Amino acid sequence: MSPELIHLFELEGKTVVVVDILRATSCMTTAFAYNIQSMKPVASLDECKALKQEGYFIAAERGGEKVKGFDIGNSPFSYMEPTLKGEKVAVTTTNGTLAITKSMAASHILIGSFLNIKAIAEKVKELDQDLIIHCAGWKGSVNAEDTLFAGALIELLIGDYEMGSDDATVAYALYQQHKGDMLAYVSQSSHAQRLKAFGIMKDIEFCLESDMYDVVPYLKDGSIVS
């Protein structure tokens, strides 16, 4: 439910799905649906900026806004660009990068969002390992939308998988409770309230659309590819 709890789980030999619905992993999914070549998640703004010299488009968000001097912010719509086709993107985000970094011990790290949830479920079944859904949360805190995604993914896997921890059953119950009103629930969440100040209700609505894209971004040698 948070990168602050991930150390409680064994990741070795398992598949990890990293999720940061608002908006890092929704952006990554969209970017690969629009055929970028690769995406490099980095921890700091400086590290990200330095990659501009190596031919990367650079993307950064802090506190929900695009950072000055960067090419791309953290709206999925900013990745719907023909000019990005075949390009490399370096990205640093508040929570998503941390969740990816803390997942490194896993044997497979997949990038999940509602936008590619069915493709992710199929890939997870194909890999046929134990699964950890790693919610990026918000600065360590549990958040509504990532937990909701975890519950939705669990629903797609029931029958093939069993829930092995109480947080899985909590996420599943959350999704059962709110699958009919996801937008209303997430709009009232603390994270959405923070982001609303920047006028991005359109992003939130888009990030809750299920199964838009058939891509499965995954981590390979420190970069995300698909």
Added chain:
Amino acid sequence: MSPELIHLFELEGKTVVVVDILRATSCMTTAFAYNIQSMKPVASLDECKALKQEGYFIAAERGGEKVKGFDIGNSPFSYMEPTLKGEKVAVTTTNGTLAITKSMAASHILIGSFLNIKAIAEKVKELDQDLIIHCAGWKGSVNAEDTLFAGALIELLIGDYEMGSDDATVAYALYQQHKGDMLAYVSQSSHAQRLKAFGIMKDIEFCLESDMYDVVPYLKDGSIVS
């Protein structure tokens, strides 16, 4: 949702309700309903054992079982003893003591369980401060029954309080989803499965009974009183 996340919250000037349904705070509630004088939570078995010399009854549980050489284990039924009336009890438990220790910065620390949930809700309203519900969890992990209690307490406070974090809305949704089948849900939880091995379904059933006792145990000078 876990003592591993409590550092993300400001506790100063707030009321904290510590909850460890299976079974530390359910035992504490029962003990005060049976008129013990005070309860001292300590971290280690040795520390607890040493208090025997100072006239304490000593209670300890590790991994769900009473520890050899101690007077009391961690079943609420073991506190339904006329001999404990007016006595001091020293207790060490796996998760409950840690949650209490990590709550020390709060201005009020109350001991909550389903058994005294209405009394707790009334006390919280009377104290009229911001509230943190601190779930003891299981070795750092989120657990079903403590999160369920958080949701149930939130329900009793709605109208007087607003939910200020996403984990509150997650706990509330969990309770809405399972309030009609709490025993079935908790019995399937990972913690209950572990405890079941020790044949304590009777404890679990009892610990999910709402509003049995009108006591509000609270922390004062390092001891719990009521």
